[in-house]
Amino acid sequence: MTTIMVVDDHPMWRDGVGRDLTEHGFEVVATADSVAAAANRAAATKPDVVLMDMHLPDGNGAQATVAVLEHSPSTRILVLSASSEREDVLEAVKAGASGYLVKSASQAELVEAVTATAEGQAIFTPGLAGLVLGEYRRMATVPTGEGPDLPKLTDRETEVLRFVAKGLSAKQIGTRLGVSHRTVENHVQSSLRKLQLSNRVELARYAMEHGLD
Template structure:
């Protein structure tokens, strides 16, 4: 199947050039965007398989845009393509849900391979950055836990939703209890599944119960 891609970058020449390169390689570029707001709206509308994401945008960061994209299109995978290889940028991108991180010095062949790999569910990083990300996750896993969940992994809201999942509540019931929309609850559930590397709600419920979240008031 043809991989459907959205390109997010605020520099028109770069965005158009990447779009042409991808189209020449057989990808279907279904949308482009130049900022956080546009990225969220267009991802929601077109549901791309892969989103190529710049880290520096006029109305926020690539991490902000990644959150917006995944909120509207949870099944999309985000591959950051940035000029920056700074530690903080890389870790912010990954923690927001990006599947990989490539610097813009990558060759066309490397970009094409990375987009294919991302579409297949594999994590892709510029050489040297994978070790940085792995080290950070090891550090996170060694931090003291609260309610059995590593604080750095899940947000407070995700942990709150997970508690209600553990008690057997449906997304609709959780939404009513927390005064959220049904869709927002589902987005939190999907984000939690990705972060905990679980396959479905059954595994998520088991995980929550094993960590004692079903006993919380």
């Protein structure tokens, strides 16, 4: 069972999200209302996924993300925030968040996003993925795909990597390639291991830096 921590300083919202996730088979092992509490409870519970608000009394979600990952590096952070401001989204991702969902998302979208995040996917509210990928493209410094790490990937892994850089989901990539989304995820996980990266966002950045987008 996927374990969850919900970080939000609004008790009604925090408790409501926790109930919704529990009803859908997740185990909410902790809640927190501040950066400090998030760090302490992540250290104690090591949740699989943290739902993180961006605005907290003693800091922001990006600071809390850094603190949580220091105590529990394998935890995946999905930001769930009312803000869709460019600065908030990019700050969260650069801090280590795996995805970013706005609070206007439906219950079904939230459940799907948490499930996908636990599986290692990068999930963003429509429109925000392009913003993040655009920023990584702007930051890219290597114009060609001749980097020393590229030979480590198979032709199919490289093909999947190109689609990841375009922001496609595993199901969308599978449809393009005529394979199952599980096969795509296997290629993604293999690429992550070979390149010593931790999530799809870093993988997309790698692809752009090496001219694979």
